[in-house]
Amino acid sequence: MKLLEGKIALITGASRGIGRGIALKFAQEGANVAFTYLSSVEKGMELEKELEAFGIKAKGYRSDAADYKASEELVNNVIADFGTIDVLVNNAGITRDTLLMRMSEQQWDEVMNANLKSVFNVTKAVQKPMLKQRKGSIINMSSVVGIQGNAGQSNYAASKAGIIGFTKSVALELGSRNIRCNAIAPGFIETEMTAALDEKVVEGWRNNVPLKRGGTADDVANATVFLASEMSAYITGQVINVCGGMLT
Numbered sequence: 001m002k003l004l005e006g007k008i009a010l011i012t013g014a015s016r017g018i019g020r021g022i023a024l025k026f027a028q029e030g031a032n033v034a035f036t037y038l039s040s041v042e043k044g045m046e047l048e049k050e051l052e053a054f055g056i057k058a059k060g061y062r063s064d065a066a067d068y069k070a071s072e073e074l075v076n077n078v079i080a081d082f083g084t085i086d087v088l089v090n091n092a093g094i095t096r097d098t099l100l101m102r103m104s105e106q107q108w109d110e111v112m113n114a115n116l117k118s119v120f121n122v123t124k125a126v127q128k129p130m131l132k133q134r135k136g137s138i139i140n141m142s143s144v145v146g147i148q149g150n151a152g153q154s155n156y157a158a159s160k161a162g163i164i165g166f167t168k169s170v171a172l173e174l175g176s177r178n179i180r181c182n183a184i185a186p187g188f189i190e191t192e193m194t195a196a197l198d199e200k201v202v203e204g205w206r207n208n209v210p211l212k213r214g215g216t217a218d219d220v221a222n223a224t225v226f227l228a229s230e231m232s233a234y235i236t237g238q239v240i241n242v243c244g245g246m247l248t
C-alpha cells in the first residue's frame, strides 16, 4: 500500500524546485495531484504529463496564490475536477533580497503577498471542504530563515516567521475537526536557483551544514509525504526542520 493512495492533494508553486519534487513524490505514493504555477506555463504542462505517467489523476492550474479571489476560484475548480481536497501544500514562494536600507515598499509587499498572504488565501479556501469531510492535512513551507533570521532577507524572514504563527493557530483552531496543520522549515536546498551560483560560494554553504551537503527537493518532499500521510496522524502545530542539522 502506498502512503498517499487515493488522497487528493493541492500543491501551490509546483512548476519548479521543491514544489515539483513534492508533486512527483506524491504521485509516486499514489496521490492524485492538483498543482499550480504562475509564469512557467510550459513546465506546468510538462509536469502534468510526468505525473500522469504514475497512473494517477493530475492537473496543473495557472493561478496566483497571492490573489484572494483567484485562490477561491482555484479551490472551487479543483473540487469540481477532483471531488475534494485531502492535503494542501502551501509551497509557492519568492525572494526579493536586499538590505533593509535599500528595501522598497514594493519588495516588502511582493514577498509578503506571495509568501504569507498566499498561505492565508489558499488555506481559507480549503477550510470549508476539509471541515465538511472532517479531515485534512495542511503543510506550509516556511524556512530556517523564518526561525533564525538572515541579513538581506528581512522581508522573506518575516513572511516565513509569519507562516509559523499562522500554522500553529490553524492547528489549534481546526484540531477538533481532525484537520492538521504543520510547517516545514527547509535549510539550504539545492535547486536550479542555486545551480546558477558560484561553485565556491555553494561549497562554503555545504561545509557549514553538519551533514556536509545541501539538501535536495527530494529531502523536503519526503518530509512532506510524511506530514500528508496517516503516518503523522498525531502530529499537528509543529515545525519540522529539514536542514541537515543547520539549526542545531
Ligand code: NAP
Residues within 6 Å of the ligand: 012, 013, 014, 015, 016, 017, 018, 019, 036, 037, 038, 039, 040, 041, 063, 064, 065, 066, 091, 092, 093, 094, 114, 118, 141, 142, 143, 144, 185, 186, 187, 188, 189, 190, 191, 192, 193
Ligand atoms: P522556486 O524554484 O523559485 O519555485 C517557486 C515556485 O513557486 C514556482 O513553481 C513558481 O511558479 C511558484 N510561485 C511563485 N509565486 C507564485 C504565486 N504568486 N502563485 C503561484 N505560484 C507561485 O523555489 P524553491 O526553491 O523550490 O522554493 C519553494 C518553497 O520553499 C518556497 O516557499 C521557498 O521560500 C521555500 N524554501 C526554499 C529553500 C531553498 O533553499 N530553495 C529554503 C527554504 C525554504 P512559476 O515558476 O510559474 O513562477
